[in-house]
Amino acid sequence: MKNGWVAESSTLAQYPILLVEDNPMDVDLTRRAFARHKIINIIEVARDGEEALSYIQKWEDGEPVPAFILLDLKLPKVDGLEILRRLKTHPQFCIIPVVVLTTSSDEHDVYAAYQEGSNSYIVKPVDFDRFIQVVDQIESYWCRLNTLPR
Numbered sequence: 001m002k003n004g005w006v007a008e009s010s011t012l013a014q015y016p017i018l019l020v021e022d023n024p025m026d027v028d029l030t031r032r033a034f035a036r037h038k039i040i041n042i043i044e045v046a047r048d049g050e051e052a053l054s055y056i057q058k059w060e061d062g063e064p065v066p067a068f069i070l071l072d073l074k075l076p077k078v079d080g081l082e083i084l085r086r087l088k089t090h091p092q093f094c095i096i097p098v099v100v101l102t103t104s105s106d107e108h109d110v111y112a113a114y115q116e117g118s119n120s121y122i123v124k125p126v127d128f129d130r131f132i133q134v135v136d137q138i139e140s141y142w143c144r145l146n147t148l149p150r
Contacts, residue, residue: 017041018044068098071101074102
């Protein structure tokens, strides 16, 4: 793929993880959880839907495509479902894995996220220790086991 996305999982550490999250406490919690597991990927943060969509232009301009995206659904300006819709209809970036990480367990949100192309849907635990376990699972699968297309 253009922009140097490769299949070897050992090289995924060189690609950022895009966290789309408007809650500063959740951003901090996510960063701390990833740091605790010594995840070395740079975590880029988009704090609203508009900012998240601006990354498409950055990637088109040659900035590194993320290894995956952690996407909250409830965002200001543009909601997570619209971000999914636009990303998954983009001819080049539709293959970026998107993990919805949100507080909503509403069946309608789960269904809509998968219908729009989400690769996974995880309800954020409110307990820090449980959140650490979730991040461990995310890191284990998406950073170590998952293989990206060439």
